[in-house]
Amino acid sequence: MRFGSNNTPFEREEFAARLAKTKERMAQAGLDALYVSEPANLNYLTGYDGWSFYVHQGVLVGLDTAVPIWIGRGQDVNGARLTTILPEENIVGYSDDHVQSQAKHPLQAVARVMRERGLERARIGVEADSFYFTAKSLEILKAELPNARFVDAGTLVNWVRAVKSAAEIGLMRQAARIAEKTMARAIEVIGPGVRQCDAAAEILATATHGTEAFGGDYAAIAPLMPTGVGTSCPHLTWRDDPFASPAGTTVEIAGVRHHYHVPLTRTIYLGTPPEKMCKAADVVVEGLEAALAVARPGAGSRDVHAAWTKAIERHGFFKDSRCGYSIGLGYPPDWGERTISLRSIDETVLEPNMTIHFMPGLWLEDWGIAISESIRITETGVEAFCDFPRRLFVK
Amino acid sequence: MRFGSNNTPFEREEFAARLAKTKERMAQAGLDALYVSEPANLNYLTGYDGWSFYVHQGVLVGLDTAVPIWIGRGQDVNGARLTTILPEENIVGYSDDHVQSQAKHPLQAVARVMRERGLERARIGVEADSFYFTAKSLEILKAELPNARFVDAGTLVNWVRAVKSAAEIGLMRQAARIAEKTMARAIEVIGPGVRQCDAAAEILATATHGTEAFGGDYAAIAPLMPTGVGTSCPHLTWRDDPFASPAGTTVEIAGVRHHYHVPLTRTIYLGTPPEKMCKAADVVVEGLEAALAVARPGAGSRDVHAAWTKAIERHGFFKDSRCGYSIGLGYPPDWGERTISLRSIDETVLEPNMTIHFMPGLWLEDWGIAISESIRITETGVEAFCDFPRRLFVK
Numbered sequence: 001m002r003f004g005s006n007n008t009p010f011e012r013e014e015f016a017a018r019l020a021k022t023k024e025r026m027a028q029a030g031l032d033a034l035y036v037s038e039p040a041n042l043n044y045l046t047g048y049d050g051w052s053f054y055v056h057q058g059v060l061v062g063l064d065t066a067v068p069i070w071i072g073r074g075q076d077v078n079g080a081r082l083t084t085i086l087p088e089e090n091i092v093g094y095s096d097d098h099v100q101s102q103a104k105h106p107l108q109a110v111a112r113v114m115r116e117r118g119l120e121r122a123r124i125g126v127e128a129d130s131f132y133f134t135a136k137s138l139e140i141l142k143a144e145l146p147n148a149r150f151v152d153a154g155t156l157v158n159w160v161r162a163v164k165s166a167a168e169i170g171l172m173r174q175a176a177r178i179a180e181k182t183m184a185r186a187i188e189v190i191g192p193g194v195r196q197c198d199a200a201a202e203i204l205a206t207a208t209h210g211t212e213a214f215g216g217d218y219a220a221i222a223p224l225m226p227t228g229v230g231t232s233c234p235h236l237t238w239r240d241d242p243f244a245s246p247a248g249t250t251v252e253i254a255g256v257r258h259h260y261h262v263p264l265t266r267t268i269y270l271g272t273p274p275e276k277m278c279k280a281a282d283v284v285v286e287g288l289e290a291a292l293a294v295a296r297p298g299a300g301s302r303d304v305h306a307a308w309t310k311a312i313e314r315h316g317f318f319k320d321s322r323c324g325y326s327i328g329l330g331y332p333p334d335w336g337e338r339t340i341s342l343r344s345i346d347e348t349v350l351e352p353n354m355t356i357h358f359m360p361g362l363w364l365e366d367w368g369i370a371i372s373e374s375i376r377i378t379e380t381g382v383e384a385f386c387d388f389p390r391r392l393f394v395k
Numbered sequence: 396m397r398f399g400s401n402n403t404p405f406e407r408e409e410f411a412a413r414l415a416k417t418k419e420r421m422a423q424a425g426l427d428a429l430y431v432s433e434p435a436n437l438n439y440l441t442g443y444d445g446w447s448f449y450v451h452q453g454v455l456v457g458l459d460t461a462v463p464i465w466i467g468r469g470q471d472v473n474g475a476r477l478t479t480i481l482p483e484e485n486i487v488g489y490s491d492d493h494v495q496s497q498a499k500h501p502l503q504a505v506a507r508v509m510r511e512r513g514l515e516r517a518r519i520g521v522e523a524d525s526f527y528f529t530a531k532s533l534e535i536l537k538a539e540l541p542n543a544r545f546v547d548a549g550t551l552v553n554w555v556r557a558v559k560s561a562a563e564i565g566l567m568r569q570a571a572r573i574a575e576k577t578m579a580r581a582i583e584v585i586g587p588g589v590r591q592c593d594a595a596a597e598i599l600a601t602a603t604h605g606t607e608a609f610g611g612d613y614a615a616i617a618p619l620m621p622t623g624v625g626t627s628c629p630h631l632t633w634r635d636d637p638f639a640s641p642a643g644t645t646v647e648i649a650g651v652r653h654h655y656h657v658p659l660t661r662t663i664y665l666g667t668p669p670e671k672m673c674k675a676a677d678v679v680v681e682g683l684e685a686a687l688a689v690a691r692p693g694a695g696s697r698d699v700h701a702a703w704t705k706a707i708e709r710h711g712f713f714k715d716s717r718c719g720y721s722i723g724l725g726y727p728p729d730w731g732e733r734t735i736s737l738r739s740i741d742e743t744v745l746e747p748n749m750t751i752h753f754m755p756g757l758w759l760e761d762w763g764i765a766i767s768e769s770i771r772i773t774e775t776g777v778e779a780f781c782d783f784p785r786r787l788f789v790k
Binding site: 001002003049050051052053054074075076077078079082083095096097099100101103105126128129130131132133134135136137138139152195196197198200201202204205206207208209210214215216217218221222224226228229230232233234235236237238239240241320321322325332333334336338341343345363366 | 396397398444445446447448449469470471472473474477478490491492494495496498500521523524525526527528529530531532533534547590591592593595596597599600601602603604605609610611612613616617619623624625627628629630631632633634635636715716717720727728729731733736738740758761
């Protein structure tokens with residue numbers, strides 16, 4: 001890692017293509033500029049990579065300016081110099097009295113940059129429902145630039161991200177190798193009497209060591225590993241308590257390369273699983289395979305969901321939640337891209353190189369099961385990133 | 396973990412005390428209700444614990460109602476049943492077509508609860524600059540309850556959290572044991588030719604295994620470990636590249652118990668450190684100790700900062716950023732509480748059982764150094780949570 005070199009895993013041309021696609025959507029939306037605050041979008045457009053997203057920071061994209069501007073905390077300017085492809089003059093730091101302060105707000109610094117770039121009367125898109133763009137962020141921008149018009153650009157950049165490049169797919173294939181290793185390790189270490197935290201430690205270590213050829217990155221979501229009655233809910237993490245037997249545990253992890261995620265979920269049962277769980281596992285796998293058989297370019301996101309729903313309804317199961325979502329680049333709190341959701345109200349038509357975590361799970365009254373696959377839409381159908389048995393694991 | 400039992404590490408009385416203090420501040424601010432969206436505040440007031448904060452969720456506190464209401468995604472309702480102390484009727488789930496959807500927004504579900512509880516004309520506080528309360532969140536609430544008044548409650552609950560209970564201090568002391576073990580492991584594994592990811596894996600494993608008596612939880616910030624020129628910026632994580640020698644690496648980690656953090660930072664130098672780095676290490680330790688000598692009940696946050704600044708200025712160093720911040724309960728993206736910042740513009744007067752990460756670091760043109768302590772303000776001075784040598788580690 002050196003100042004002045006491209007320290008990202010992508011060629012400069014790839015960033016140029018991302019920016020061009022972003023500007024195309026900006027033009028369609030009638031935007032003069034776009035203020036991007038979601039960490040994954042910052043990384044996507046500039047390469048920026050640091051755990052500095054606990055303070056306000058963003059990237060300003062002008063429709064008529066060649067290069068975006070990174071605006072962040074002064075002490076992170078060197079991080080921007082090292083990790084982005086931006087020239088020095090496009091990196092702007094604000095002083096530390098803007099940080100979590102009553103005196104000054106970082107969006108005032110952002111507004112200054114907007115004014116300097118002649119955007120006082122511009123139509124400026126913001127990511128109004130991004131977790132990194134607060135109600136206060138918008139209020140400050142409106143107060144500082146009363147003659148500008150701020151409009152919700154929604155998930156504009158996220159939609160550019162939805163179709164992956166060859167280089168991105170390459171990273172996701174590496175992430176898949178890490179996901180397989182990590183899930184294998186989870187199945188190995190989860191056992192009766194083993195503390196949940198000790199299993200989590202081994203899962204995290206395996207995911208981060210990666211392989212001999214390439215290492216793992218931190219995931220945008222901690223390992224989820226609800227156990228026992230906890231499996232009735234997908235989002236619990238670990239505790240000190242040991243795993244009981246008989247009981248099921250659902251493990252959802254991701255392999256990660258340069259913040260590109262390939263999630264994978266399996267359920268592990270210690271002891272002899274009840275008949276209903278074995279049955280549910282078969283149903284989930286049947287539904288998963290029915291759905292994957294439908295997924296291809298030109299099919300609707302909703303068609304994939306319908307195939308899943310139809311398959312499980314035959315067996316008396318019903319699930320109201322989405323059964324998958326777009327994945328790729330992610331920072332906490334989410335490895336999903338907040339664009340495609342596989343469900344009946346989604347209007348996406350699938351395209352080659354869209355990447356999706358197909359996440360069929362049944363979360364019932366006091367137990368649950370989930371068996372997932374991360375997939376890529378190919379020219380003709382589906383590639384599963386991971387090669388990992390699709391079944392309930394019994395130990 | 397069972398339905399119907401208190402699965403939190405705190406007594407119900409402690410939650411009652413937290414709620415009472417919150418309502419006291421609400422009354423002072425003239426609020427009829429408060430909508431809380433920061434994950435740490437949800438946990439603090441109800442016990443809620445799950446990695447579901449990538450979708451909108453919150454807790455509604457009514458000034459005149461006995462118990463808060465948790466509002467979240469339908470599939471997380473069982474998680475709320477298992478992890479909170481709330482009765483069944485105070486847990487409200489919204490349907491999945493609210494999730495990352497154009498059709499419905501989760502804050503519409505929140506607004507429905509507000510209407511049902513007679514808050515159509517109420518003065519309702521929101522956490523307007525919390526990363527989990529978006530610009531869109533506020534827009535939806537205003538549209539749904541046009542006769543209510545929404546006001547920025549700032550970091551109201553965070554300020555309640557600023558003074559810790561005996562039970563919280565107990566968890567932080569455990570977290571300190573984990574922080575010590577984790578830092579010791581980091582110093583052990585970082586070496587010439589070792590891949591950064593492999594060191595990160597060992598750090599994460601050690602932090603999560605915890606001790607034989609108690610396990611570790613996930614931290615709100617990934618291990619920060621900038622190396623070489625990266626040490627000029629505090630917030631870089633790891634890459635595949637091996638550690639070089641001679642070069643410095645700054646490791647910032649936390650021990651974590653039930654989401655209570657005790658951060659710790661040290662710089663490790665492989666090879667023979669340059670004279671300027673040894674000097675800087677001495678200056679940082681001198682500044683640290685000068686500041687800790689001042690910190691006590693009745694002293695100002697700014698006095699502590701002034702002691703640090705004065706000590707380092709004597710040696711020709713200047714640092715414009717804050718040199719510490721309030722810590723405790725945290726979820727990604729921050730283990731800081733966003734209340735107290737040790738700096739000249741901060742007006743906090745220190746009280747017993749405030750807990751602070753005193754984080755003196757020097758981030759210079761192309762190198763840096765940091766040596767930190769997490770501290771508790773005692774009745775008479777300061778307790779350092781960790782017992783770890785305050786020096787530059789040379790290997």
